[in-house]
Amino acid sequence: MHDHYRYTYDDINSTYQFTTKNNISYLVAFVKDETFSMISSREIDKVFQLVVDKTTDHKELMDLFVFKTIEHIIYSFFRSTSNSLIYVCSGQNDAAFKRHKVFSRWYVRSSYRENIVKFDNVIRIENVVLEKYEVYTSYLIHKENINYKDLTALFFQLEDVLNSSK
DSSP states (O other), X not given: OOSSOOOEEETTTTEXXXXXXXXXXXXXXXXXXXXXXXXXXXXXXXXXXXXXXXOSOSOOOOOHHHHHHHHHHHHHXXXXXXXXXXXXXXXXXXXHHHHHHHHHHHHHXXXXXXXXXXXXXXXXXXXXTTEEEEEEEEEEEETTOTTHHHHHHHHTTHHHHHHHTO
């Protein structure tokens, strides 16, 4: 028996889907992210944004199998050491901070910490129209990624780039 839910991969939409024992559905996707290419003015491949979406409105109680399933999907994603992953939690309420904390807790408990490094960066956006707000970001990169230093440096430039365009 698996220690995670069975999931399916949809080739057409490039998404993973699974349903919990409480009949709550999740969708997990890795969407190509162009942010590092914009910052560096050169083509940077294999940087993706992680999207985890609960597609059922029911409230999900703490379910370890959800964590284990997403962990398994992410671990599979990093079979290619050249892949890297940005996770963004934004919004002007407490929900963004809570999602970021959950993701951080998942990482700390994950088995992939040995090979995959996680960096966090709270980006403070200063926008005259929307006022100031925070975007919680995390970046996962394999220790053996040949562009480790360059990609990590680009991740930490995000705040300056976003605020320079105001």
